[in-house]
Amino acid sequence: MARRELKGLRAIVTGASGGIGRAVALELARAGVRCILFARRAERLDEVCQQAEQLGSKASVLVGDVTDAEARKACLEFAERELSGLDLLVNNAGISASGEFAGESSEVQRKIFEVNFFAAAEFTREAIPLLRQGRTPMIVNVGSILGHRGIPYTSAYCASKFAITGWSQSLRAELSTEGIDVLLVSPGTTESELADNLVEQRIKLPWSGMRGVTAEYVAEATVKAISRGGHEIVPNWRGWWMLFAHRLSPALVDSVMAKLARKANR
Ligand SMILES: NC(=O)c1ccc[n+]([C@@H]2O[C@H](COP(=O)([O-])OP(=O)(O)OC[C@H]3O[C@@H](n4cnc5c(N)ncnc54)[C@H](OP(=O)(O)O)[C@@H]3O)[C@@H](O)[C@H]2O)c1
Structure with a gap:
């Protein structure tokens, strides 16, 4: 994995209108990366674009849906x-x-997979010819700690993030032969609008009020990992402990998850 000088690099950031994507785009802008901000909400993207330019980097807005092949x-x-x-x-x-x-x-399941997995996979396949000619190229996939350990009542989300984990690891090996790096970022609970924008909410999760790390914290760790050529990061100490506990004793974490499932159902 290549160490990279960020200044002057060119990036596309999907979901740059809020949360982690916005914070990553601004952190990249701070490091002198020229970003294309891609998402559906034009006004929000315009605000992020202005903020990036105040940080001294030129940015551009591309309004579209990641599941739309024409927009990609x-x-x-x-x-x-x-x-x-x-x-x-x-x-x-x-x-x-x-x-x-x-x-x-099945519509909800498929929608989650379309955005979280298939859009990322398609966009990557389509971008590889350009990345091959890029300077120290890298693909950054934002997965989740739930792509390493499942939890109750968000099974489609967990499954889509497990898909991101496995695909990222396969891709990393394949693209290493061409000098394209692949970084997997697996955040834990992070302050963002993810929980406000649920495709469907049929249950209130008992941990939904849990305070997470800030999107800026995740972004800082992500940009550091891009710069040093990292493979995988878990920018969340609680998330890291959950994965560590799962490695030590999956059965123990299963019993904690079963208790949480009963609590959510009450
Ligand atoms: N927050 C957490 O606790 C957490 C934990 C682990 C992993 N993650 C992952 O982090 C990533 C960012 O999520 P977030 O927490 O920052 O949530 P967020 O605040 O809801 O941001 C999601 C972003 O994705 C964009 N988006 C959603 N559907 C889209 C579509 N069809 N086409 C284009 N853009 C789309 C949204 O923009 P528009 O609505 O403007 O299109 C928005 O910019 C996600 O992959 C999420 O799974 C989050």
Whole structure:
């Protein structure tokens, strides 16, 4: 994995209109990276664009849905035409839902997979030709600690993030032969709008009020890992402990999860 000088690199950040994506884009801008901010809400992207420019980096807004092939194509064409290439692709856009698996519609499951997994996979496949010509290129996939350990009542989200983990690891090995790095970022609970924008909420999760780390904390760790050429990071100490406990004793963590499931159902 290459150490990289960030100044002057060109990046696409999906889901840059809020939360972790916005914070990563601004942290990249602070380091002198030229960002294309990609999401659906134009006004929010314009605000982030102005904030990036106040930090001294030029940024551009591309309004679109990551599941729309035409919008992804327009974004890559913009990078090629206006920035003469691409060095970083940050697959961050994501959505979630809550409710028991047995009552979940296949539409909700598929929607979560479309945004969280298939859009990232398609965008990456489409971006690889540009990244091959990039400077110290890297793909950054924002997964989750729930891509390493499942929890109750968010099964589709967990499954989509497990898909991100496995795919990132496969991709890292394959693309190492071409000098393209792959960083997997697995945040734990982070202050953002994820819980406000659920596709569907059929249950109130008992841990939903738990205070997380800030999106800026996740962004700082992410940009440091991009710079040093990291493979995988878990920018959340509580999340790190949960994964450590799961490695030591999956059965113990299963029993804690079963207790949480009973609590949520009451
Ligand atoms: N917050 C957490 O506790 C946490 C923990 C672990 C992992 N994560 C992951 O972190 C990533 C960012 O989430 P967040 O917490 O920052 O949530 P957030 O505040 O809700 O931000 C989600 C971003 O994704 C964008 N987005 C959603 N659907 C999209 C679509 N179809 N096309 C384009 N953009 C779309 C949203 O923009 P528009 O609505 O403007 O399109 C928004 O900018 C996600 O992958 C999430 O799974 C979050």
